[in-house]
Amino acid sequence: MTIEIKTPTFPESVADGTVATWYKKPGEAISRDELIVDIETDKVVLEVVASADGVLKEILKGEGEVVLSAEVLGLFEEGGVASAAPVEAEAEEAKDEVAETDEDIIMSPAARKMAKENGISATDVVATGKDGRVTKEDILNHLKTPKAEPAPVAAAASAPAPADKPATNANAGAISFDSGDRIEKRVPMTRLRATIARRLVSAQQNAAMLTTYNEVNMKPIMEMRKKYQDRFVKAHGVKLGFMSFFVKAATEALKKFPAVNASIDGSDMIYHGYQDIGVAVSTERGLVVPILRDTDAMGLAEVESTIGDFGARARDGKLGIDEMQGGTFTISNGGTFGSLLSTPILNPPQTAIMGMHKIQDRPMAIDGEVVILPMMYLALSYDHRMIDGKEAVQFLVAIKDMLEDPARLLLDI
Structure with a gap:
């Protein structure tokens, strides 16, 4: 039986909320009373838990989307069996992401994003990951390595990055900067x-x-x-x-x-x-x-x-x-x-x-x-x-x- 996952009913003083965090992905098993998603309002964070054992079937409202009181967030299949398809699809997607790079060098998604933001070629980075994979830490180490003075012609052809687009940390989690880094991170204010x-x-x-x-x-x-x-x-x-x-x-x-x-x-x-x-x-x-x-x-x-x-x-x-x-x-x-x-x-x-x-x-x-x-x-x-x-x-x-x-x-x- 398919059950709608709905936003909790907000009191009169709260107009809407924002989907903060989904703790499950489609196809994953969920136990009764297990936390599925957090809804952040202007005052508190409301938790939505599973009403029975089953599987998360579909997410209709992604993280960051504004939702109203009692709005449908996703679909939940009571008594369903977890499927490995989402995991396999995710692995296949990750494989596609890391396969295409300079001279077939493997890069993690986070490393790829940071390399692209900083205009770094994979061939210039010393890979320390498994099977020659370039990791995010490798990109950070490359950024901290002193660069040789470029030739005048090369300097003219390669203009510096605009000041309004600073290098950013690809990790969206806790903010932590190593000594000597000039990394900036822009994150939106929470509703609270x-x-x-x-x-x-x-x-x-x-x-x-x-x-x-x-x-x-x-x-x-x-x-x-x-x-x-x-x-x-x-x-x-x-x-x-x-x-x-x-x-x-x-x-x-x-x-x-x-x-x-x-x-x-x-x-x-x-x-x-x-x-x-x-x-x-x-x-x-x-x-x-x-x-x-x-x-x-x-x-x-x-x-x-x-x-x-x-x-x-x-x-x-x-x-x-x-x-x-x-x-x-x-x-x-x-x-x-x-x-x-x-x-x-x-x-x-x-x-x-x-x-x-x-x-x-x-x-x-x-x-x-x-x-x-x-x-x-x-x-x-x-x-x-x-x-x-x-x-x-x-x-x-x-x-x-x-x-x-x-x-x-x-x-x-």
Whole structure:
């Protein structure tokens, strides 16, 4: 029985998607629940899996093609038997590709493409592959070998390659350049990266964005973590990190300063009676911001476990679109990568975002004495159309006070 492989149904906020990767070729066997193809949208990567054992019969939408919700991507034959024909055809095609070359020298397809792009003859390259095959590495080595000075006539007849057509690496995978190479590689932005870029530029152009800074002494939190870490792990099965303290402190501060927890919709200001805090997570595909819902009702352990789950699934591309929609406030932790100070950009339509940074020992004046303390800079970027400077500063000071005296979180003061 032939089954249509369809694009998952997109939510209303997603218009279309792009076929990212086919994991099977026509004629290959597929097991039930095995991944067949990835569909990349503006927000997440959606996986399409096999509904039964069978064989991929035909691909109707190739990689890079734009698809709509519930559109047919290919055909799947349930219970079918894998055929060797596609493999044989591919081998025959590869054979045809490598057979025709200077003096019948065999070249791999990747080497052929790179040689053609750089105007290299196969007879000029030292082949190191099996049966005298010229490999891509042979072409790269040939490019790095110093060339002899050409005769004047030859130089005039052979013009240099145009500057707008640089040599490119034929490998479409990970970008890696050897020392001394002057290779360039042009790759299109992923939909997620393009969407992030568009939103960030829009935020800077359409908001009256301003940033205020403060610093917090992390010693009380660090001492608390050290004292209770083992008991916390034993009781909850998750480590006590810094992020949960910042989420809880931000939650309490948002209650006191509702404008920071608001959003702008045209000429209307929307005040939210709940706290949904987004936590920025960096992935290979780009930055995503999954949302912690109703953080006022979450304990430290639940915050830590949820953030850990978000991070793991974000790196695997398994976050759902609904998990990244909404949010009334965002926290970004650039300190994870060693950032000492930065200016976070608003996540529209939210009116504020807080940036955490690296903890660094610094000399501080305490009661007239110089003391070395683990300090962290905090940054709050806010939309001045909605939030006054006084509110922004007081909001950040409230978070500072709660983190430097964690008992305030319990006493609600």
